[in-house]
Amino acid sequence: MGVEIMNEEAIFYGTADDVLSDLDLIYHFRNVLSAVSSGDREDYEELLGVVNFDRKKNGNIMDNKPFGPDHVAQLVTSFKALSGAVSYIDTVQHGTLLAAIFGMNMWSHGPDVMDALLELIISLAASSGKYVDACLEMLVCNFTPPDSFIHLLKHSRGIAKKHQVLSRVHSALQDLADLVPLSPMRLSPLVIHRKPFLVNATKETIVIYVENMLRLEGSVFGELVRSTMLSGVVDLLLDLDLEIGWDDIVHDDSSKGIFDMELEEIDKCRDDVLNDGGAHPREVCRKSSGGNSFAEKLDSVMVVMFEHLESCKAGGRLTEVFEALLQSFQKTVLTAYKSKFAQFVMFYACTLDPETCGLRFAMMLADIFVCNDNSQHFVRMSAVAYLASYLSRAKFLSTSFVATMLKRLVDWCLDYCNMQEGEVNPEAHRIFYSGCQAIMYVLCFRMRSLTDVPQLRALLFGLPIDSILTHKLSPLKVCLPSVVTVFLRQAKAAHLFTTAEKFSFDDYLLESELSRAFGGIERLDMFFPFDPCLLKISDSMIRPNFVYWSMVRPCDDDEEDNSDDEIAEAFVETNGECIMNDEISKNFGDFDLDDFDSALNKMSITPKDSFNHRLGIALKQPMRMPSRIRPSTSPESL
Structure with a gap:
């Protein structure tokens, strides 16, 4: 032609x-x-x-x-x-x-x-x-x-x-x-190298580039570039995340413990945002335009990632994509300094496939914590913090699975106690204290749902939690006082301990030098990664599968508990100790708990009261669970 x-x-x-x-x-x-x-x-x-x-x-x-x-x-x-x-x-x-x-x-x-x-x-x-x-x-x-x-x-x-x-x-x-069959392998580093410069790039430019990265992941040669593309997107999310200062999110008040922050903080955000032009009340609280800019970029990219995960689910390849994401999470997000929102990519992926991805994520975190590699103490502390926060906040996890994970944490802490002869030392035993705090934190959220099911109540009451908490390592004096306070209040109401006199409730209300020492300067003990997401659009997508503290019905929020009558047949007394009946223990794994997994969805009563603490002064306040942590309370750089 x-x-x-x-x-x-x-x-x-x-x-x-x-x-x-x-x-x-x-x-x-x-x-x-x-x-x-x-x-x-x-x-x-x-x-x-x-x-x-x-x-x-x-x-x-x-x-x-x-x-x-x-x-x-x-x-x-x-x-x-x-x-x-x-x-x-x-x-x-x-x-x-x-x-x-x-x-x-x-x-x-x-x-x-x-x-x-x-x-x-x-x-x-x-x-x-x-x-x-x-x-x-x-x-x-x-x-x-x-x-x-x-x-x-x-x-x-x-x-x-x-x-x-x-x-x-x-x-x-x-x-x-x-x-050129090798071109996909040569393409991957070029794509990573050409990522937009986050400070100068517009939100639209970053979003389009991420869309292209994810399009490559889903292409015919996606298997060759999947790991690199997904890791690149997670790294970009984390880079944006770390550009958002804590001051852009949290209104710090050192007089308040983390249990007093969730609802109050959202109210404060709402007031500030409304005074700043009527923006969405759930949007990130901010003090600078820079923080707002990065938050909007991060929010937009996370939404693109969420939508890509949905398409992977529809295409029947979410599991393989999730495994690649899991590897990237372990290498970057798990060890990141002050990660605030990037981790919700994992949370959202788990909501799309609770039975596979949801359980896989929790078990991976538990495996890292119990690995007994003391050279990885910061990673292990971070992993158990993620696990505790995930088990507490993931509405889609069955109560029976939460009980299984809780038992695994208790077993590890008990084994640790049995091997220790030393005295209280927050530095030497920080992994142990992280585990103890994780147990208490999960029970603050899940105690009621566990005790409402007779079989799970039997399991919970059979766990040697009191033996761990009364050990001479004194975890109740070292762990975060606000967590200890709410836990003990609920444990007392639920009659969790057969020897309640072991615990003097008022002894654990005030923050001690030991609790301040735990976790080092950056207070890793206060790191709860899946506290409510304050990004505008991402939050709306996470919300249906997320447990807020206002949804939790604490054990001390009801009429008088009939726990003794309800579980009398679930226990036998042996050598003066109350243990789980063998028959119930044997059949526990076969019990179908699907009918009970929606219990949290029906809980809407806000807890009655708790305590604040500051410099040794205890003040009565409405009890609230922890949400976003203060600027000085994220994990130390790993």
Whole structure:
């Protein structure tokens, strides 16, 4: 098929009356390229002029002033002819031409130019391995539009253009994968390296880039790039997360323990936001525009990630994607300093498949905690904090599974006690104290749901929790006083301990030097990773599967408990100790508890009262469970 050239520069391609065939054009361009080595650059310079057309002077498609039809014809003709002459292109002789080709922005052109350009890019990559990386990088650079185009993404024309460009980019990447099998492996580091600079990039730019990363993960060669792409997105989430200062989220009041913060903090956020223009009351509390900017970016990217996980679920491949996410979580988020929201990607993935992903996540955290590798003490402390927070907040976890995880923590703590002869030492026994606090924290949320089920009540009452808490390591004096306070109040109401006189309730209301020492300067003991998410849109997606403290019905919030009569048959007395009946213990694993798993959804009574603490002064206040922790209370940098 011939190509007719009708413009004032037609002399380069032939006379205005000429109709050159595709083959004629290819031979012509080969001659143009070859002539450069002999010093004849006239036609070559004219070719450069076509490719390096002055867009600012002549306008472009983004400004609704597209290139004229003459120049479009020149570009299409040039690219098609060059595709047949790639073997004549030399990296030294024609470096300027290659730079112009690889630097072209597809967002500035229409479909015909884009198609001809991509044909040339694929031809270059297939012709020589030395061009593969440059071709891949050119495609990656077109993942995002120029800044001047961003505002058009809010309109149908911009959305249509986005589809035109990105569909072609990803199609070209798949063609390259077929022609150069190693290209997906070479693509991964380029994508990671080209991630937008978070400080300067717009929210829209970051979101589009992440969409492209996740599109690669779901592509035909996704298995080759999955781990890298998902890890890259998690790293980006964490980078955004860490850019949000705690002062942008929390209104710190050192007079309040973490149990007093959840509802009060949200009310404070609501007041501040309403005074700042009527924004959504659940949006991140902030003191600076910078914090707000990063929070909006993080929120938007998390929503993109949530939606991708939903598509993975629909496509039947959530499990394999979750395993890749789990590896990334262990390497980065679990060990991160002051991670606030990035971890909710794992939480949301678990909501989509509670039976597989939901249980897998909890068991992984438990495995890390009980591994007995003392060189990993910070990781183990972080893992048990995640586990406690997850078991407490995940509405989709069955009560029986929570009981199983709780028993595993208790068993480890009891074994630790049996091996220790030393005295209280927050530094030496910090992993143990983390485990004890995790047990108490989970029971603050789950004690009522556990005691409402006779079989689980029997299991709970058979656990040697009192033996652990009364050990000479004195965890009640070391763990966070607000956790200890609420736990003891509920334990007393539930008659959890057969020897209640062991615990002097008032002895544990005040923060001691021991509790202040626990966890070091950064107070890892106060790190509860799945406290309510304060990001606007992400929160709305997490909320249906999340347990808020206002939903929990504490054991001391009801009429007089009939616990002794209800569980009398579940226990036998042996050597003066009350233990679980063997028959019930044996059948526990076979009991179907599905009918009880919705119990938390029905709990809506806010607890009656608790205590605040400050400098040794105890004050009565409405009891509230912990939410967002203060700026000085996140895990130490690992």
